[in-house]
Amino acid sequence: MKLMDYGRQAIDFCHPPAAAEPAAGFSRRGFVMGSLASGFALASQPLLAQAISTDSQGLVVAELKLLVADGQIPAYVARPAKPGKHPVILVVQEIFGVHEHIKDMCRRFAKLGYYAIAPELFARQGDVSTMSDIGTILSEVVAKVPDAQVCADLDAAVAFAQASGHANTSRLGLVGYCWGGRTAWIYARHNPRLKAAVAYYGLLDGMKSPIKPLDPVDFGAEIKVPVLGLYSGIDAFVKPEVVARMRGEIAKSGSGSEIVVFPNVNHGFNADYRPTYDKTAATYAWKLTRDWLKDHGV
Numbered sequence: 654m655k656l657m658d659y660g661r662q663a664i665d666f667c668h669p670p671a672a673a674e675p676a677a678g679f680s681r682r683g684f685v686m687g688s689l690a691s692g693f694a695l696a697s698q699p700l701l702a703q704a705i706s707t708d709s710q711g712l713v714v715a716e717l718k719l720l721v722a723d724g725q726i727p728a729y730v731a732r733p734a735k736p737g738k739h740p741v742i743l744v745v746q747e748i749f750g751v752h753e754h755i756k757d758m759c760r761r762f763a764k765l766g767y768y769a770i771a772p773e774l775f776a777r778q779g780d781v782s783t784m785s786d787i788g789t790i791l792s793e794v795v796a797k798v799p800d801a802q803v804c805a806d807l808d809a810a811v812a813f814a815q816a817s818g819h820a821n822t823s824r825l826g827l828v829g830y831c832w833g834g835r836t837a838w839i840y841a842r843h844n845p846r847l848k849a850a851v852a853y854y855g856l857l858d859g860m861k862s863p864i865k866p867l868d869p870v871d872f873g874a875e876i877k878v879p880v881l882g883l884y885s886g887i888d889a890f891v892k893p894e895v896v897a898r899m900r901g902e903i904a905k906s907g908s909g910s911e912i913v914v915f916p917n918v919n920h921g922f923n924a925d926y927r928p929t930y931d932k933t934a935a936t937y938a939w940k941l942t943r944d945w946l947k948d949h950g951v
Contacts (some may be wrong), residue, residue: 655734668817672716673683675708678770689716689750689751689752690780690782692751692752692753693749693752693754693926694750694784696749696785696786696787697749698928698945699704701925701928701930702751703925703930706757706844707760707795708755708760711733711764712763713730713731713732713733713878714731714759715729715732716729716801717729717730717813718889718906720809720813721806721809722805722809726772727772727773728772728773729751729771729840730755730768730770731765732769733768737822738819738820739767739858740945741768741820741821741822741824742768742769742951743810743825743827743828744758744759744762744833745774745829745830745836745837745840746768746773746774746775746829746830746833747832747921747924747930748779748791748831749782749790750775750780750782751771752782754874756773757774758828759771767826767951768814772806772807772810772815774802774803774807774836774898775857776796777798778794778797787917794929796862798864799865800864800866800942801834803839803840804839804840805844805899806896807827807836810901811825824950824951825848825951826850826946827840827849827850827851828839829850829851829853830854831854831855831924833853834854834855835856835860835869837851837852838857838876839852839869841880842876842878847880848883849882849945849948849950850878850880851883851945853923854890854920856868856890857895857896857899858870870899871903873899873902874903875906877907878908879909879949880897880903880908880909881912881913881941881942882899882913883915883938884912884914884915885920886916886918887919888919889920890920891920896912898947913941915931915937919931920948922934922935924938
């Protein structure tokens with residue numbers, strides 16, 4: 654699948670496009686990533702001129718090794734340089750992994766006073782930053798990442814933040830984009846300690862498999878954590894009838910969760926390095942995100 658098609662045509666995530674030949678340097682014997690991507694993921698190229706770059710002035714930023722149940726995975730952290738225990742934001746990646754855009758989102762949250770951490774949740778399955786074909790990413794990596802593994806890794810990120818001495822995990826939030834938007838719903842069900850979450854155009858159905866046992870529409874009525882869903886009016890991945898069904902489910906939950914649909918914008922409207930970016934929608938969504946987190950104690 655070509656980059657320009659991603660976000661414009663539907664993908665069956667349970668039966669993704671056939672993978673192209675593995676990217677140069679990709680080996681199943683070395684599937685665990687040693688470090689995060691430098692710059693932008695290969696499959697997300699070409700980089701568009703409007704890509705935002707947030708400086709690190711007044712921040713402490715670092716790539717680190719995060720201890721998880723079966724070893725270590727890379728993660729990116731950005732936090733204010735000033736002393737204190739800062740509220741925590743888990744920043745959850747798109748299908749392109751923790752590349753420059755996700756690091757930049759961490760820095761944007763850190764500028765607001767948050768301890769932002771983004772673990773590389775695909776590390777065991779493959780280094781997506783080196784893969785040039787989206788079909789390969791979907792079939793060889795994304796389809797093979799278990800929801801239980803993702804939740805455990807995010808738990809590990811929370812534990813790391815707590816142990817750092819710079820974070821207040823009693824004020825814990827999560828913001829996820831695309832694949833990470835679906836994860837926002839999944840983790841909200843998993844961790845009742847989460848104060849609030851924001852799901853940017855995360856898939857609500859169509860990903861069920863033995864390692865992904867439930868889609869968000871299956872458990873929307875059970876969610877207790879307030880989740881704000883930010884969705885696109887033009888989205889090949891999330892149909893209007895599915896959004897309507899999810900709205901009906903979360904209305905039963907008593908969580909106060911809400912869904913906002915931005916008309917006439919596409920999936921990926923916050924991805925400022927891609928052709929789907931919409932500055933007006935992204936700016937308003939950023940305000941809604943900040944307000945949602947603040948209003949719910951994060």
